[in-house]
Amino acid sequence: MKKKEVHEKRISLESKSHNLQQEWDKVMLARNLGRPKGRYYIENIFNNFIELHGDRYYADDETIIGGIGKIGEHTVTFIVQNKGTNLQENIKRHFGMSYPESYRKANRLMKQAEKFRRPIVCLIDTPGAYCGVEAEVRGQSEAIASTLKQMFCLRVPIISGIIGEGAGSGALTLAIADRVFMQQNAIYSILSPEAFASILWKDVNRKNEALAKMKVTAKELLEDNIIDDILLEPNGGAHKDPEGAASILQQYIITQLNILKQQSPDKLIENRYNRYRVYGLYREEIKCEEVKGMWSRKR
Template identity: 45%
Template sequence: MANASGYVLDFERPLVELEKKLAALRALSASGAVEVSSELASLEKKAKKLAVEIFGSLTRWQVVQLSRHPSRPFFLDYVQHLFTDFVELCGDRHFADDRSIVGGFARFDGRPVLVLGHQKGRNTKESMERNFGMPRPEGYRKARRLMELAERFGKPILTFVDTMGAYPGMDAEERGQAEAIAVNLEVMSRLRVPIISTVIGEGGSGGALAIGVGNRVLMLENSIYSVITPEGCASILFRDAAQAPRAADALKLTAKDLSALKVLDEVVPEPLGGAHRDPAKTAEALGKALRKHLTQLADLSPEALVKDRYEKFRAFGVFSGR
């Protein structure tokens, strides 16, 4: 199923053009004016083969592009697909409400949970309202307030990461951006309820990690998680942002890479071609994964949950004798 926005990445263009021809043939076949069943079957077979060829061997830079696709499902899309009775809670009780982070209580399979995530916009107006998914300090302080509220009522926390990074503007620095992120890391490390964090698009630097300290860390198949964007890395290391594809290879930022490094607990599969081609199917796969990990964590005591989270992050990294 093609995406609805009409936005096409260069490497997926041959498939999209073929699918347009398929759609025209199907319409012709449905009208009964011409017999095209054999041509239709041949073209469908060709399209399926082409999709496997294109998306079965993506480069890291192509995965970066998919993770940023404007039609890719955002946090609130998953809320709509997976949760019921969602009630948004706003404000950090200090400065303002940051619309780039959305959170509130909802029901997952009838069970009350806190859902919290970065939210991007579909158009210029929405992107401005959501600050392009880049939170300021008040966004992270709102997240902390809601997570502590969830702990108070003994409710699991499900976070959804999708940001290029925390907003780097002067106003954010003046209000304590680094401190807000650091406090979130400390608070999440000691919360006595289950936490599952899922990277659904971009996972950029501390802006992502600020809501990413979970007992379980999941990633959608075509998402990325990195200390810096490939463009930022290329600008620093190679003095040229155009070297982003080279930087992406060096950063090893895909779900496949991070799974091999044992940073993840599960890679959630996406439909062939990316989540934007079938959001409902993607949500179904994510819901299945969340259900499984929530069930596993349900038997752990509050003390065991804190210990489990500590040991998980303590085990990251490889030490060399050199």
């Protein structure tokens, strides 16, 4: 290989490495410990909120906070995933990874919201559902599946948003909604980049490469119609101005509730179902001549 070619290849690799690092910076921003957590938003966008505890089966998992509150003129049920702001809080809340008790609590509160015709607001911030033995013994998969099924059938408006990290079934379980938004610097994916690299290449160190293939940013997911809206954050990120981020979130939720409350329950369910039926739909135009050629070759 000539010296010039070596130089060009080095420049190309350095550029690629820089771009991958920039992508990883977005993940670190979404995971920033200073970023406003679920509890902060509850205290700053809802008035007269009352927290409700327990799943009525086993225990109360603090990873998900749920209850009733008022936002603008709307009384709503809120269901919020809550990471900690320091190591001690994160250990207590399993670093945002919910046990089945959390999902059963969420399911219970959703049924209550439907009974009293209250809209539901879900805020998502989790690296995934807890995958330990004890969670599986207590029915993690059943709890997730039941909550997913329940959300498709609820006859009240549902708004869900990713406020930090949204990964795996732990995030999707609260994302079956009529409006799904992401904050500007949030991420949303089927699993964490580290897990993706570990499963696909058996090498967690290739997490940057995995991230480039996953398309986890708000801009990318809006382009793919996975989400409806992006909420801009204050300069530098939500952690630089939590009050500003809370104000933007509050106004968005009020606006969407005003719109969704105009729709009938049957229309809400129909639109919600149709929305998720086309998730992952891929279209590719092929000329008739190409199709005929493929058919001839197969025969």
